[in-house]
Structures are given as structure tokens and as C-alpha cells.
Amino acid sequence: MKVSDFIDVEAGTLSREIFSSETIFQRELERVFAASWCFVGHTSQLARSGDFFLSRCGTEPVIVTRDERGALHVLLNTCRHRGMPACRYDAGNATGFTCSYHGWSYGLDGALVGVPKFKERYQGRLEREKWGLIPARVSVFHGSIWATFDETLPSFEDYLGPDLQFYLRALLQGPDGEDDGYEVIGGIVKWQVPCNWKFGAENFAGDHYHGYSHISVERLSVGLSGKTSRHNFAAVKTPRQAMSVADPQRGHTIRASVYKSLAAYDPQEGAPDEVNDYYRACHERRQRRLGDKARLLIHGGVIFPNTHFNSAGRTTIGLWLPLGAARTEVWRWLFVPRNAPTIVKDTLREYYLRYAGPGGMVEQDDMENWTAAQRGAESLVARKYPFNYQLAMGLARGARPDEWLGQEVTITEDVAEHNQRSFYAHWARRMAGGG
């Protein structure tokens, strides 16, 4: 299998087979998922020592814990003796984990602390220090927790690169511009979609083009104002330039806008006064804190390969977790500003629930379309005909005039498939064995 048979970067075309081939999927597990830093959760889920939750690192099941000393651990959730999950509870607080098969038990740091018949039948000779739960490398970035089992990868900061460090930090800043400004709403939303994971990834990477998908919900205004659009930023009167921002070396992508000027807060008409008061105060604090960079509005993006996020007043982070070439499990963490009053948290939570996920009036139409696209990728005849990614080709530029948009990123303004092309070019490099 030659990856170049499936992608033509110059022409802007991509074989349908990369969405339907199980052979390609198996190679993706190894070369893309196992060889990446992956989002596994957020520190607000581990407020106390002993707190834990189950997550996925790429496609691997992991336990994320805070131990007695406050240190974070990401542990492969499989007993070293016979492979059972060491933990079978989605979340909770514990002093450790005991496998339900033969009773091997592990501490919050993964150390093997209990082995039945250790003295009698292992003659005390089992080297317990060598048989702990398999630990991942862990990195905490402004509250977000990332992990990988790949010892050869660079640090998470280097994996992100300098530009994406700026964007991811900005994404995790509260509405007032304070670092690590969000907390997770309890309850991770998990569901399955019968389509390839890349349909979701490329959509979140940079699809400014699919407004038609959401024509029905746009008419109904499900945003905070209830009067303008599904997007809260539709209430902002200051002109802005929408753009696709891609890190061509690393495959990460950002959907963003830059406002033409710093302006006063425009209220979400119809939202409770307390909500507008909160956001007005945040808006002003953010401008004071960030200066000219407060013109940036991040809509969303993808940290390569499968960590996706939405921002711009609806901060969620999610994972595309492939179960096969044609089936994907989606996990979604919903975030509210940590220091916001309860009414703001409640208003946001209700907005997310009518917007996102399988109950979301916006994303339902995405899931329906990706499912249908998957059938199109499986057709034997149609597989001879590639998908088209030529939208706004050849219009990319660097980060000018606002140099703070990045040193290494490339940008195409307005509606474009710039980010999708960059995402797949990097995907192809990784699939071919490159970094």
C-alpha cells in the first residue's frame, strides 16, 4: 500500500478509500493514533486526591488519576496478569484499583501493591515493581491533560509547536482572558456514529463551507440570545475576518476570526441580564489583559489527529475514537467558565445541550451527513472517483498583517478547504512513516 496512491496534495483530491478501507484503518491505529499526544481530560475532573475517571488515549483505554501526593497519572486500564480492566467505573474516588479476576491490586500511581498468595505461591519472588499498570507520559497544558504511550515523541509543547501553544492556551482562557479559566461540567457525553473518524475531524478542522447543513437550526436561533443564529458571535456588530489557520508541519488546524477593531460588548439580546453583565465585564477585562490580541475569536479546530474543539462561546473538547473504518465513538467534554455565576453556567449548559451531540439541534445534521458520506465512501464504483478538496486552493498566506497569529502557520481567509488539505497532507506523511 502506497499512501501516495490515495492523496494528491497538488490536485487537492483524496481517495474515498481512506474512509472505508480496514487495511488503512489498521495502519492508522499504529502510525497515527499510537504515535500522537492525545487529550484525555481536564484537571477540574480531579479536584481531590483519589479522584479518577476513565478515558481513552488514542484508542487505548486509560485511567486518569490524582494520587495521594496530588500527582496526575494516566494508566493503561489493563491488569498486567490477565488483561482485565483494573477499573470498571466511569469515575469516582478511590484509594486504588483491584482487578476483578485474580485480585491483583494497584495504587493510584499504578504501582502493583497487592498480589494474592504473594508469599505462599509466588514465594515472595514476584518483582512487583516491574508489574504495575503501564503508565503513559503525561503533560498538563493550562488545565488540559494530554498523554501518549510513545516514548519517541517530543514533549507535548514541541508536538503542539509554538503557534498552536498560543491558540490552545487562548482556547483554554476564560471569557475574561484568564489562563485555565474553564471547568468541566460533570458527565462526559459519549455516542457512536457509523462513519469514519476523519469525517468528523476534517469538519472540525476547518469546514466553514457547510452552512447548508445547518439551515434548519439557523432559522430557529438556538444561541444564547434566542434571536440571532446558533452562534453567539452573530450578535457582535464589529466586522471580522474569518480564516482557516493550519500548522503545515504538524497537522493541527484552527478555525478563527480576527475582528477589525477592539469594540465595546454587544449584548446577547434576550439572554438574562446577569448573563450579559457577566460577559460584558469579561469582555472588558479580556481586552485589558490581552490588548490587540483580544481581536482574536477562535471558533474551533483540531489538534492532530483526533482531539477536536469548539470555542467562540461554546467551549467543548472532544475525541473521535475510531472503532473501525466505518464506526466512531465520540466523547465530548463540556466546559463552563470556572468563576462564572451559577446562572451563566446554567445558561451555557442548556445552550450546549440544544447545540451539541446527538441531542443537539446543530450537530444532529452533521452526524446524519457524515453517516451518508460514509456510504458514498464505500461504493466500489465511486471509489474510483476521489473526493474534492479544491475549495479556495492557492490562496494561502502567512500570518500577516497580524504577526501574532503565528510564525509557522499558513492562513486562507474566508471559506476554504485550506485546513482539510493541511490535515490530510500531514496524515499522509504520518501514514507513510514520517513524523
Added chain:
Amino acid sequence: MTALDRSGALETILLQAEIERFFSLEAELLDERSFDEWLDLLHDDIRYWMPIARNARFDQPELEYTRAGREASWFDEGKETLRKRVLQIQSGDHWAEEPRSRTTHLVANVRVEAGEGADITAKSRFIVCAHRLEHDVDLFIGKRVDVLRRGTAGLKVLRRTIYLDQSVLLSRNLTTFF
């Protein structure tokens, strides 16, 4: 059994029959896509809530379903959002329901509990089967707790709590009502 007991029993049976008829009517309206008429059966102050199930330890049952008003859920909304969902399905360009799914709602094991004043609490089980396009089948099974309020316009659903048995939703969408 005394005569008094029998008259009490008769009232219980009549109430049971009334509530079961109400739920059957709701199911029929939904399956016939008479969504506006279905909305009329909901109280203007309805809270429509469907928490997310989690796998919790036996001694932490409070963790099994996400908490009302604080945590994520599949649905947590009032009549305004429900009305928007109906309008979306009726619009003809809500692709997740265009063409529309064929649904069958079954409500069973209805147990009417004593209510306060004009309110009646009823527990039930549901099976909702949704077929769409050529091959897609979604099956939703779970429990419901409803508070119905009796007013001048008859019974209305004041609170509906829907406990889906699935933890990870095995379907791509929840475009039907429960």
C-alpha cells in the same frame, strides 16, 4: 373487602386507565407526527430531562445518572426548546429527520403514585424504535417518571424524567421525543 375499599379501588382503576390512555395518546400523536398536538399535552412550565447513565460503584448509586441542573444530560429543557425541535423537524431541511424516521413508541408498566394536590406522579417503562431511510434502526429502552398536572384543559406533563438504559449512546442521534 369493605364497600369503602371497593369504591377506593374503583377510583384507582379509573385513574390508572386515564393515565394509560393519556400516555397512549401521546405515543400515537408522536408516531403520527402530530407534533403540535403533542406539544399541547405539555405544560407550559414543563421540565424535560434525560440524564446520562454512568457506570458507578454499587455503593455510589448517586453517581449512576448525571445530576439535574448541574451536569450534562441528553436533554434538559423547557417548552420553548421543545417547540423549536418540533419546528426543526417540520421544516423539511433538518436532514437528520428528512426524510422523516418512522417511530413506534410503547409505554408500559404504568404505575400511578399518589400525587400532591393537582399533580399525579406516574412511573413507566418505554421502548422507542426508530427506523430511518433504508437500513437504520435505533432502539431506545428505559424508564420514565412523569409528573402530570390536572388543570382546566385536562392533564398536562409538568415534569418528564427519562432514564435511558444506555450509557454510551449507541445511536448517532436523538431526534425523537420520549
